[in-house]
Amino acid sequence: MVQEIICIVCPRGCHLKVDPENDYEVTGNSCPRGVTYGKAELKNPTRVVTSTVKIKGADLKRCPVKTDQPIPKAKMQEVMQLINAVDLEAPVRVGDVIIENILDTEAKLVVCRDIG
Amino acid sequence: MQNIKEYQLIIVGGGPAGLAAAISAAKSGLSEILIIERDKYLGGILNQCIHNGFGLHYFKEELTGPEYSKRFIDLLSENKIEVALDTMALNLENTEDWRYVHVMSSSDGYRVLRSKALILAMGCRERTRMNIQIPGTRAAGIFNAGQAQLYVNLEGYMVGKKVIILGSGDVGLIMARRMTLEGAEVVACVEVMPYPGGLNRNIVQCLQDFNIPLYLSHTITDIKGRNRVEQVTVQEVDQFGKPVAGTEIYYDVDTVLLSVGLIPENELSREAGVEIDPRTSGPMVYENKETRSKGVFACGNVLHVHDLVDFVTEEGESAGHAAACFVQDGGCVTEDANIISIKTDSNIGYTVPQQIRVDDVEKAVRVFFRVRKIFKEPSRIVFRDQSNAEIASFKRPFMFPAEMENVNLPRQLLDKISGTELTVSVEE
Numbered sequence: 365m366v367q368e369i370i371c372i373v374c375p376r377g378c379h380l381k382v383d384p385e386n387d388y389e390v391t392g393n394s395c396p397r398g399v400t401y402g403k404a405e406l407k408n409p410t411r412v413v414t415s416t417v418k419i420k421g422a423d424l425k426r427c428p429v430k431t432d433q434p435i436p437k438a439k440m441q442e443v444m445q446l447i448n449a450v451d452l453e454a455p456v457r458v459g460d461v462i463i464e465n466i467l468d469t470e471a472k473l474v475v476c477r478d479i480g
Numbered sequence: 481m482q483n484i485k486e487y488q489l490i491i492v493g494g495g496p497a498g499l500a501a502a503i504s505a506a507k508s509g510l511s512e513i514l515i516i517e518r519d520k521y522l523g524g525i526l527n528q529c530i531h532n533g534f535g536l537h538y539f540k541e542e543l544t545g546p547e548y549s550k551r552f553i554d555l556l557s558e559n560k561i562e563v564a565l566d567t568m569a570l571n572l573e574n575t576e577d578w579r580y581v582h583v584m585s586s587s588d589g590y591r592v593l594r595s596k597a598l599i600l601a602m603g604c605r606e607r608t609r610m611n612i613q614i615p616g617t618r619a620a621g622i623f624n625a626g627q628a629q630l631y632v633n634l635e636g637y638m639v640g641k642k643v644i645i646l647g648s649g650d651v652g653l654i655m656a657r658r659m660t661l662e663g664a665e666v667v668a669c670v671e672v673m674p675y676p677g678g679l680n681r682n683i684v685q686c687l688q689d690f691n692i693p694l695y696l697s698h699t700i701t702d703i704k705g706r707n708r709v710e711q712v713t714v715q716e717v718d719q720f721g722k723p724v725a726g727t728e729i730y731y732d733v734d735t736v737l738l739s740v741g742l743i744p745e746n747e748l749s750r751e752a753g754v755e756i757d758p759r760t761s762g763p764m765v766y767e768n769k770e771t772r773s774k775g776v777f778a779c780g781n782v783l784h785v786h787d788l789v790d791f792v793t794e795e796g797e798s799a800g801h802a803a804a805c806f807v808q809d810g811g812c813v814t815e816d817a818n819i820i821s822i823k824t825d826s827n828i829g830y831t832v833p834q835q836i837r838v839d840d841v842e843k844a845v846r847v848f849f850r851v852r853k854i855f856k857e858p859s860r861i862v863f864r865d866q867s868n869a870e871i872a873s874f875k876r877p878f879m880f881p882a883e884m885e886n887v888n889l890p891r892q893l894l895d896k897i898s899g900t901e902l903t904v905s906v907e908e
Binding site (some may be wrong): 369413430 | 527530532542544545546548550632633634635636661662680681683684688689769801833877878
């Protein structure tokens with residue numbers, strides 16, 4: 365079935381139509397970047413997950429974290445459960461790895477703020 | 481009278497605008513720079529903006545808010561920039577030779593500082609329920625989106641379980657996703673305008689990803705609840721913004737998040753006599769971000785509300801450089817008679833700068849503005865002088881109120897202007 369999505373490559377926000385039954389043919393785009401985005405968004409949509417984890421031993425109670433690369437959209441909630449189970453101890457530095465290879469996605473969960 | 485500590489430059493506010501201004505001023509040759517920050521940490525609002533997408537223009541990569549501010553905070557010590565944290569600026573005074581800043585902190589008490597130049601970088605505040613006059617009870621559970629963002633991301637408190645969001649500004653959209661990821665149910669996002677207030681990427685990644693409906697041309701017309709919010713009424717509005725009878729939708733929610741606009745925080749500026757533009761609620765500035773008060777500069781959200789931090793950084797750098805030139809070389813050289821004012825047609829809400837001192841322009845002036853409606857078709861941004869001669873024009877394939885626009889006016893074009901007014905308009 366043809367799916368309608370909004371292209372987010374630029375502010376214009378073209379309303380793309382993508383047809384999975386016709387080799388993910390993209391229509392409604394104004395530029396070639398819309399085709400690339402439309403295909404990827406239907407075949408394997410990915411997102412960077414950002415959240416916070418608990419931290420002890422510092423003034424701040426929460427430490428911001430992110431996946432260092434986009435992960436499949438469908439795994440977001442599962443990743444959130446892993447993030448919620450983390451307990452950090454200060455000091456931490458930006459880029460410190462908290463979890464390697466999250467859910468076999470090859471993405472790492474990393475610290476986003478120097479704390480302590 | 482106590483000793484008044486002197487600086488070349490004092491910057492009020494340690495968010496992205498103030499940080500960029502400080503570093504730029506240091507690189508332009510100043511050595512006695514102080515940043516005053518009321519929070520315990522530098523970085524301003526970026527500290528609670530834990531999502532990514534910052535820095536795409538400036539660093540050509542996607543960073544989270546804290547990562548973005550760290551890039552600048554790390555440069556402070558090598559540039560010998562002094563920082564006063566947990567310190568509140570109470571009052572500003574402007575005299576011919578000095579800018580005075582009265583500050584208060586628990587460690588040093590009340591102090592008076594002074595500097596040759598001053599940069600305003602206080603950022604902005606959220607509009608509240610009172611600003612938009614939503615009827616209903618005064619139940620708990622009504623938050624500004626940014627306030628909720630602080631509770632969730634910095635303090636670690638969830639603010640509700642079942643949430644409705646009023647306003648589709650970026651902070652509201654970001655919080656729709658954040659609350660959902662943390663386990664709350666976001667039932668809808670409601671926008672009074674016929675178009676979204678935030679960026680497209682946020683509509684997609686924050687609402688559509690989680691199947692949160694967006695109601696355009698709708699608003700909240702009632703909030704019910706004894707102690708905590710219990711029910712919210714949503715209604716369609718007509719083209720005049722009036723609620724349409726019979727379109728009521730009732731949501732049983734415990735939390736309302738408001739993302740209904742931001743106001744530059746200029747209490748200090750006003751008290752110091754800095755002239756404010758009612759269209760931006762920020763200071764009127766010349767081409768180099770100097771306000772009408774000599775030696776006082778402004779940048780970032782205190783000047784006009786931005787949607788991208790990258791432009792805040794650039795504006796801070798520009799103000800920092802200009803403040804350094806002011807301290808080193810004295811004031812501007814343009815005579816009053818040669819100052820050009822930029823006027824707008826009804827399609828454009830405002831411009832920053834509002835005035836240009838042509839003789840002080842080095843190479844070009846970047847003019848920022850917002851359009852007041854959606855332009856889906858290709859159109860031209862046209863600058864005309866008082867003889868109606870076209871000075872410059874710029875093509876745009878599309879323009880949206882949610883996206884700040886900017887164009888570059890080179891000095892050689894500015895020199896051609898006859899009269900003291902330049903009018904910018906959109907021609908379809």
